Amino acid sequence: MGLLSIIKKQKIKDNEIRVLILGLDNSGKTTIIKNMLQEDINTISPTMGFQINTLVYGDHTLNIWDIGGQTTLRSFWGNYFDKTNVVVWVVDCVSLERLNESYNELREKVILQDRLTGIYLTIVINKIDLISNKEELSHIKQTVIELLDLESQIPQSDKWHVQLVSGKSGEGLDEVLEWITSRSY
Numbered sequence: 001m002g003l004l005s006i007i008k009k010q011k012i013k014d015n016e017i018r019v020l021i022l023g024l025d026n027s028g029k030t031t032i033i034k035n036m037l038q039e040d041i042n043t044i045s046p047t048m049g050f051q052i053n054t055l056v057y058g059d060h061t062l063n064i065w066d067i068g069g070q071t072t073l074r075s076f077w078g079n080y081f082d083k084t085n086v087v088v089w090v091v092d093c094v095s096l097e098r099l100n101e102s103y104n105e106l107r108e109k110v111i112l113q114d115r116l117t118g119i120y121l122t123i124v125i126n127k128i129d130l131i132s133n134k135e136e137l138s139h140i141k142q143t144v145i146e147l148l149d150l151e152s153q154i155p156q157s158d159k160w161h162v163q164l165v166s167g168k169s170g171e172g173l174d175e176v177l178e179w180i181t182s183r184s185y
């Protein structure tokens, strides 16, 4: 057995899941991670380079990679793709005018990447604490699904999931972690 397959077996045994959190700048990626880690979310500055965070959830260990979303950093995303199990794609629900940009980036940097074939994708619609109307939220969710063209981009419906969250209040974050840890890797 080669070294790589031994490492792979070990990882599965440890229930380790490698998660990449991506999306446009300012969508709330770092806030979401800090909230998941129960760290202070009031002292976040724009992510330069990347940060790896370890989160133990149930009997799983998640290694969450937070990579700066600024345009200048996006070309480096490819360096982090190997061995990724899940991509969390963050969309800001109060900047829906950027959905087209988000769609282009998601497609180019994630969906069309050979090294990410077969991964699980969670689309996280963030900042829902800023929208009080429940109907509007379900409309936003539908709009995101349509504009990101998820149903035809990723025909296997068990491979993707959309969740409304607030990185600020924490609403919806447990559901994201539940979904991630209940996949089979």
Ligand SMILES: Nc1nc2c(ncn2[C@@H]2O[C@H](COP(=O)(O)OP(=O)(O)O)[C@@H](O)[C@H]2O)c(=O)[nH]1
Binding pocket: 024, 025, 026, 027, 028, 029, 030, 031, 032, 044, 045, 046, 047, 069, 126, 127, 128, 129, 130, 165, 166, 167, 168, 169
């Ligand atoms: N109201 C609200 N603001 C948020 C939420 N998540 C992030 N923000 C704000 O959005 C801005 C960008 O957040 P940050 O986590 O740095 O985004 P990143 O660039 O994707 O890492 C900050 O001012 C955050 O306080 C949220 O759920 N609700």
Ligand SMILES: [Mg+2]
Binding pocket: 029, 030, 031, 045, 046, 047, 066, 068, 069
């Ligand atoms: Mg950040």
